[in-house]
Amino acid sequence: MSEKKFSKKHEWVSLDGDVATVGITKHATEMLGDIVFVEVPDAGKAVEKEGQAAVVESTKAASDVYSPISGEITEGNKAIADDPGSVNSDPEGASWFFKLKIKDKGEYDSLMSKDEYDKFCKENPS
Amino acid sequence: MNVQKTALYNYHKNLGAKFVPFAGYEMPIQYKDGIVKEHISTRTHAGFFDVSHMGQFFLEGDETLIEALERIIPADLKNLKINHSKYSFILNTEGGIIDDLIITRTEKGFCIILNAACKENDIKQISQFLTKNHKHLLNNNLSLIALQGPKSVDILEKLIPGVSSLKFMTGNNFDYEGEKLYITRSGYTGEDGFEISISNKKVEKLIDYLISNDVKPIGLGARDTLRLEAGLCLYGHDLNEKINPVEANLKWAIAKKRKEVGGFNGWEKIKNLLANGSEKIRVGIKPDGKVIARENTKIFSSENDEIGLVTSGTFGPSVNAPVAMGYVKSEFSEVGTSIQLEVRGKKYGGKISELPFYKKSYVK
Numbered sequence: 001m002s003e004k005k006f007s008k009k010h011e012w013v014s015l016d017g018d019v020a021t022v023g024i025t026k027h028a029t030e031m032l033g034d035i036v037f038v039e040v041p042d043a044g045k046a047v048e049k050e051g052q053a054a055v056v057e058s059t060k061a062a063s064d065v066y067s068p069i070s071g072e073i074t075e076g077n078k079a080i081a082d083d084p085g086s087v088n089s090d091p092e093g094a095s096w097f098f099k100l101k102i103k104d105k106g107e108y109d110s111l112m113s114k115d116e117y118d119k120f121c122k123e124n125p126s
Numbered sequence: 127m128n129v130q131k132t133a134l135y136n137y138h139k140n141l142g143a144k145f146v147p148f149a150g151y152e153m154p155i156q157y158k159d160g161i162v163k164e165h166i167s168t169r170t171h172a173g174f175f176d177v178s179h180m181g182q183f184f185l186e187g188d189e190t191l192i193e194a195l196e197r198i199i200p201a202d203l204k205n206l207k208i209n210h211s212k213y214s215f216i217l218n219t220e221g222g223i224i225d226d227l228i229i230t231r232t233e234k235g236f237c238i239i240l241n242a243a244c245k246e247n248d249i250k251q252i253s254q255f256l257t258k259n260h261k262h263l264l265n266n267n268l269s270l271i272a273l274q275g276p277k278s279v280d281i282l283e284k285l286i287p288g289v290s291s292l293k294f295m296t297g298n299n300f301d302y303e304g305e306k307l308y309i310t311r312s313g314y315t316g317e318d319g320f321e322i323s324i325s326n327k328k329v330e331k332l333i334d335y336l337i338s339n340d341v342k343p344i345g346l347g348a349r350d351t352l353r354l355e356a357g358l359c360l361y362g363h364d365l366n367e368k369i370n371p372v373e374a375n376l377k378w379a380i381a382k383k384r385k386e387v388g389g390f391n392g393w394e395k396i397k398n399l400l401a402n403g404s405e406k407i408r409v410g411i412k413p414d415g416k417v418i419a420r421e422n423t424k425i426f427s428s429e430n431d432e433i434g435l436v437t438s439g440t441f442g443p444s445v446n447a448p449v450a451m452g453y454v455k456s457e458f459s460e461v462g463t464s465i466q467l468e469v470r471g472k473k474y475g476g477k478i479s480e481l482p483f484y485k486k487s488y489v490k
Binding site for chain 2: 055059060
């Protein structure tokens, strides 16, 4: 599996061949607070880069999760839909949101590295 | 308008509060622990809430003060005993709710706790019935602290002996640090607890004591999940000037005598609704699954007719499920009725539910 790349909308992506795994960052979960509802996409759904792909809700508000990369969904993580709180405990590990078959590796390459993302978060506190 | 701060602003900051603008004040929405932990610790131990943004409105006067207030508030103020409190409303001429409030009879008159966003208008509305025989004061030198949760009574009794003998919805004066505090046994979380009116100068000392007894600070976020589980209304969301107490399913809060005799704003309309029922009514709503139906979610019947709107909705940490309140056409208001909730363009099943979602007995 490749190194994780990061988007400005606080998603992470890792790549295994042409299948990407997408989740939300630890920083995102800290901003959201207690996560109480997750909706993940079904296999077969086509998503565009920066298109809405999943939903995450905390006690405070509902937010869309965007796909940082375009492709076709191969799997949504049902485990987090059943146990939304698990996203708070392991956002960048077991609590990934969806996997998709990508079309353009260039989209992955253009995302931020871990260092770039950490810097981005520092410069854009919310 | 300048953003206002309560006397505890810096204290909250040091406790790690995240602030949001609320009713013209910078108020803590949550602290480090987050909404769910704050909610649970209130239900299992005790939490304190800075509600000093709410108006503490004091009225004094002769016998005519009661008549004046009863023109706009449908409580039986004449028979309200000293140190007893009632939940009531300020009503407009159409019977719509200008604000909901807690009114307490004091030695010299009344104290009314008003919602922060409404307090200025409330005072204007009340003042039109007052005369030169009546004095009134919105006291901004006082903080208001709600201490809520099952351990509240033991913790406060140790500091201020005597509070444990207060019954729910009664109050009294107590001595603390050379000052008289007015404390009522009340709150808005569905838990046993107290509301403590204390000078801005002494409030930090009281909070120091509470924190040393493991009482957690609770922000507006958990205040909302707690009150919603307890089936209590939030003004500006579940109640407004276009909604009357019958529609709000709060007719119990209009005194029996006042329902019969009237003499308050909107009585004709309310009398008619009491006899014939209202077209729409406030209900509890439980989504079948995990989806959260937030404010403004459209409600449909099982036949796909639009029948109402959600006015408050969240995840209830103690119920461990999503909970909501809203208004539906009265024929769909029976507990158990299947409904549909439109969330992000998709319809999800749900049911009309009993209120409150979470029950606890008060000390009576």
